Amino acid sequence: MHYYDERLTDLVFSYMRDRLAMDPVPLDHPGVKDKLDAALAGLITAEGHDPAKVLEVYADQLAPAVISADSPRFLSFIPAAPTKAALLFDMVVSCASLQGISWLEASGAIAAENQVLRLIADKAGMPASAGGCFVSGGSAANLSALVVARDTARRTRPGLGVPRVAVSDQAHSSIINTLNIIGAEALVVPTTGHRLTGEALRAALEADGGRDVIAVVATCGTTNAGIVDDLAGVAEVARERDLWFHVDGAYGGAGLFAPSVRDLYAGIEHADSFVVDPHKWLFAPFDCAALLYREPRLARAVHTQDASYLDVLHTEEDEWNPTDYAYHLTRRARGLPLWFSLAVHGxxxxxxxxxxxxxxxxxxxxxxxxxxxxxxxxxxxxxxxxxxxxxxxxxxxxxxxxxxxxxxxxxxxxxxxxxxxxxxxxxxxxxxxxxxxxxxxxxx
Amino acid sequence: MHYYDERLTDLVFSYMRDRLAMDPVPLDHPGVKDKLDAALAGLITAEGHDPAKVLEVYADQLAPAVISADSPRFLSFIPAAPTKAALLFDMVVSCASLQGISWLEASGAIAAENQVLRLIADKAGMPASAGGCFVSGGSAANLSALVVARDTARRTRPGLGVPRVAVSDQAHSSIINTLNIIGAEALVVPTTGHRLTGEALRAALEADGGRDVIAVVATCGTTNAGIVDDLAGVAEVARERDLWFHVDGAYGGAGLFAPSVRDLYAGIEHADSFVVDPHKWLFAPFDCAALLYREPRLARAVHTQDASYLDVLHTEEDEWNPTDYAYHLTRRARGLPLWFSLAVHGxxxxxxxxxxxxxxxxxxxxxxxxxxxxxxxxxxxxxxxxxxxxxxxxxxxxxxxxxxxxxxxxxxxxxxxxxxxxxxxxxxxxxxxxxxxxxxxxxx
The missing domain is CATH 3.90.1150.170 (Aspartate Aminotransferase, domain 1)
Known part of the structure; x- marks a missing residue:
């Protein structure tokens, strides 16, 4: 299984070249369970099968039962539109099973990923101290950031009760699930025109008293309607009240790169943490989310894992371990496809x-x-x-x-x-x- | 950026073929920050660069600064040894940016992933009801499972205080971080010969009173020493005390496939949730963890996300949405490389x-x-x-x-x-x- 096999390689390379050259890719259809199960039946046995046969089952039966998120006719949820350069480099990451776990093991990959994170931080106007890592998706990024918000508040606010997070009534479902996971309660702030404003946040905090509210989540580009919250107004209230200011730009964060709408993001430079998913509007393949912290040391205090066999990872001063900035340990170097495509296309x-x-x-x-x-x-x-x-x-x-x-x-x-x-x-x-x-x- | 480019494709394909054919891959060295930064300087500009030049920077400067986890001389942490078939199919997943989010969108991919999950469940002796999904790593899997344990206990145990989870003093660092994230406390059970036994668990629960203990985490193959806990004994105590029985086999779970050690895993068939990372000892590329629940409906009650634009996902009875079984929404169809390699090699x-x-x-x-x-x-x-x-x-x-x-x-x-x-x-x-x-x- 571990030796280079020219025939197998030719077979799969040929399929991949055809897929890359399709223009446009077919939209395809939902599958039917019984039909799929019949196609798969008996494929996993003690002895195995001719790879050509297995690939044929995939190409003829399975692939057509996956709606192509990268079709120009896919206009649901949030589509995908990876550049060919990003797809190709994601294949490079695959072919070498390239990891991006620790500086000791993967500094070459991490340095390139950090170059992209710096670009995003610059677009947002975050300070030179900003940094973070790429994680598997917006949910993982929001969770990782809000745990840092929670534990930072616990350290700095003695006597804190059940932590509460101010969220708009339009916030993404993953934010609500995140709050449940981390044991925080939501202070739901009503929106005007589905947009969270500083004014509404201030009013909600005043009406409520704001006890144990430790953070506020603003969205730049709601998934349902693409609405950008009043980031500057929310940032101001966050400063007044000493709240962690988290900005969820999983979908819309990419708008920072678009001059025609950049003004809408004013205030994002004050974010304590910021999430944007390159697998959405930054044209990277699944799955890749960028997570940035204003003060990465606060994330290290929460996410660094402590185990005997990991001790060797934490010895150098100028190391940058992506494992220290989110809830993960092993990770694919998933930021590299965006790095390559950005370097190639500009x-x-x-x-x-x-x-x-x-x-x-x-x-x-x-x-x-x-x-x-x-x-x-x-x-x-x-x-x-x-x-x-x-x-x-x-x-x-x-x-x-x-x-x-x-x-x-x-x-x-x-x-x-x-x-x-x-x-x-x-x-x-x-x-x-x-x-x-x-x-x-x-x-x- | 979105058109097929033959020259770019040839360039990257040629690099990938060389990488796949290397035997063995070089181990390579840790990088030096200043040298890496110098190599990267000026690579991301407004206009972009010749892809050959960017690939050269990667191949000559970055890749040699990533220690190859797939080298036969990589014997630290947990190495990787993806099969060529798994690597090639991971490249297929990349080239099509193949997602595995919902049954509506990706039934072809999900049906194949489920075939592999069924194989793993069978190896563990879990019942026909068992099911789950592939997530990005052991940390994500442990978190997703323990949140289900917590919320199930909250529903079934009125008056539950701060939930507590019994863990061995040898449990992986990610378990401790998980408990912090989900707001649970650890009841640390001392081990004999670094192995958690049913007897020790029972004694610890008796000494402590066991109030608000809702789950126990056993490990089949500690990362540090490869020790397999007394799963049968722990399962028995879990049954007596109505505890959720979570088995972390991120590294060692693959031993279920090895007849010479299969007996050590006796009792795993009682697991309420079980994690094994194919990117470790099941020879899949980074990053891929398998998460199985005995009763998947309990996971659905916790992880299903609720959003207007997602309503269309939850209409059919026989659908299987991986998003319902873990803390993620968008996801790469990361179980497919293992599926393909298993189908080919047996x-x-x-x-x-x-x-x-x-x-x-x-x-x-x-x-x-x-x-x-x-x-x-x-x-x-x-x-x-x-x-x-x-x-x-x-x-x-x-x-x-x-x-x-x-x-x-x-x-x-x-x-x-x-x-x-x-x-x-x-x-x-x-x-x-x-x-x-x-x-x-x-x-x-």
Missing amino acids: VDAYAEAIEKGIELARRAAALVRGSEHLELVVEPTLSVVLFRRKGWQADDYHRWSQRLLAGQIGFVTPTGWEGETVARFAFLHPGTTVEIVEEILATM | VDAYAEAIEKGIELARRAAALVRGSEHLELVVEPTLSVVLFRRKGWQADDYHRWSQRLLAGQIGFVTPTGWEGETVARFAFLHPGTTVEIVEEILATM
Whole structure:
């Protein structure tokens, strides 16, 4: 199993080259359990099988039952649009099983990852001290950061009760799950136009008393609607009240690279911790989230693991161990694909590609406004567009969504907005054209 | 950035083929920060660079500053030894940025991952109901499982105080960090010969009263010494006391596939949750951990995320959403490389490769016993060997370890054992030979 096998390599390389060259990739369909189970039956045996046969099962039966998140017609949830350079370098990371655990073991990988983290910190205007690591996703990043917020408060606030975290009523589901995991309670702050403001936060803290509130979570780009909170206002209240200021930019953080919307992020430079997922709008493959701390030493105090066999990792002053900055130990060097792609294409190409999604959202909104039977639900801020088909109920949207997918016209799932089911586009693939949008709207 | 580029593809494919064909891979060296920073300086600019130049920086400057965890001479921490088939399929997952988030989106990938989870559950003797998902590492898996243990207890035990979890004094550092994160306290159970027994657990619970103890964590294969706890005894006490029985087999769980040691795992069939990392001894690339629950519905009650735009995911009865079984949302289909390699090579080849590490540990122990200036610290159980060089102090071990690495003879870092610094081998690469072991021992 551990020897180089030319035939196996040729076989898989050929499949991969074909996949990379597909333009566009097919959207594909949901699978049927019985059919998939039948295709898989008997594949794992004592003796094994011809790799060509196994790859054929994958290519013919399994792969078509995975909706391609990197299709320009995938407009649900948050799509993916990895650059070819990022995909190729993710394959390099795979082929060498490249780890990025500790400075002792993986300084070459970590130094490159840190170059990207520095770029992101600079875009956010965070100080020279800022640093962190790449983790597997936004959930892991939010959890890791909020544990640091909690334990820092425990150290600095004697007599702290059950810690509480101020969150907007629009915060992502992973924030609520995180608070449950770390044993914190939410102080839910009502929003105006689905946007958390400093004013609303101040009012909520005053009304509540704010006892044991240790942190506030703001979002720059809600997943559901792309709304950017009033970061400057929230940062000001956080400073007044000595709250940890966490900014969840899992989806929308990439907007920092887009000049046309950069102003919306004013105040992010005050973040104590900041999360952005390169596997979303920074065009990296799954799975990769960037986590930055204003003062990384606070994270070290919480996340450094202590075990006899790990003692050798903690000897040098200028070491940078990604394991010290999040809740993980073993980790793939998952920041490298973004590093390679950025080095090859340059930052301007990223800005341009991100602007393309924002521009498409504006054009889609204009198309909606221009159609008699459609209605914009909210003006798009970033690259998400919410709209309704006049007269449609929830069932209509769901049937329409299934029809679109069955016809391979688009993967566009409805969402909820103030109790109503509405249609939603999430744009970020530069290959998504206004013609595709028109084609989809014409089916409503 | 999003178009297929033949030259770029050729360039990277050629690098990858060379890396795959290296036999053995070089061990390589720790990097020097200033040198790495100099190599990286100016690589991320507005305009970008020729990919050949960027790849050259990686290949010549960065990659040699990552110690190859897949070298047969990497014997520290827990090494890696991905099969070529697993590496190649991890590259397939990369090239398509293949996700495994929800049944709706990725049933083809999830069905194959579930086939592997079923195989592992069968090896452990877990019931037909068992299921779970692949997560990024042992830490994430332990956290996800223990949160389910905690929240299940909260539902079923009214009046529960601060939850407590019984852990052995040998449990992995990530367990202690997990308990801190989830707000649980540890009831530390003393071990006999570094092994947690049912008897010791019962005694500790009786002495303590056991109030609010909701779970017990047993380890099958401690990272430091490869010791397997008395799973049957612990399971019995867990049943008596209605404790959640979590088994951490991040490293050693793979021993379930090895007939020569399978008896040591008796009792694992009673686990409520069980973790094994394929990126360790199941020969998958970084990063991949398997998490299994006896009753997956208990995990769903905790981990299912609730958000408007996710509503469409939770409609069908026979769906299996990996997001419901751990603390993550977006995820790479990280179980597929193991699936492909198992399907190609068959389970027997895995058993054989795992036995090879165990056999090598026995032979290394014999070599140590046969040497006048060496001494076995503890009889090896799985594939870790602890031994001392008579007369050496901590500094001697550290200098020796650095010498070995500088000479590219081995990456063998010392560890601690009962307050003493000792030498440690962790075997699992089938390419590690007894000659390599002899070569290393000869330097002491």
